[in-house]
Amino acid sequence: LVSCTKRTKTPKSELAVCRYVLLLAELEAHQDAWPFLRPVKLKSVPGYKKIIKKPMDFFTIKEKLINNMYLNQENFVIDVNLVFDNCQKFNEDDSEIGRAGHRMKRFFDKRWTELLH
Numbered sequence: 001l002v003s004c005t006k007r008t009k010t011p012k013s014e015l016a017v018c019r020y021v022l023l024l025a026e027l028e029a030h031q032d033a034w035p036f037l038r039p040v041k042l043k044s045v046p047g048y049k050k051i052i053k054k055p056m057d058f059f060t061i062k063e064k065l066i067n068n069m070y071l072n073q074e075n076f077v078i079d080v081n082l083v084f085d086n087c088q089k090f091n092e093d094d095s096e097i098g099r100a101g102h103r104m105k106r107f108f109d110k111r112w113t114e115l116l117h
């Protein structure tokens, strides 16, 4: 993983990775992150495996980040949005997890925009 503290000139893609690392840490620390921290247990949630074609969670995103799987494309944002889209698909808006998903999405969209400027 790139060292985000080094004060040398780093290529754009390494700065991008630093932004992802920072944002992911903020997502994981959020009080509403609990449904999204680890993969959904497909054996214990009836219907999930059938309904959600591409499960995603913050821990899986962190593993992909560490294995440099986001260095060349902005697939980081696609995976984060997949977490929230899956949540909206499987949960009622008016449910604990549904509301947590909407709050987390709003938080991510705000921070992503702030970090781009």
Ligand SMILES: CO[C@H](O)CCc1ccc(O)cc1
Pocket (backbone or CB within 6 Å): 035, 036, 040, 045, 086, 087, 090, 091, 097
């Ligand atoms: C990110 O969480 C998933 O949407 C699973 C939601 C869920 C799991 C167990 C339940 O009893 C109900 C909803």
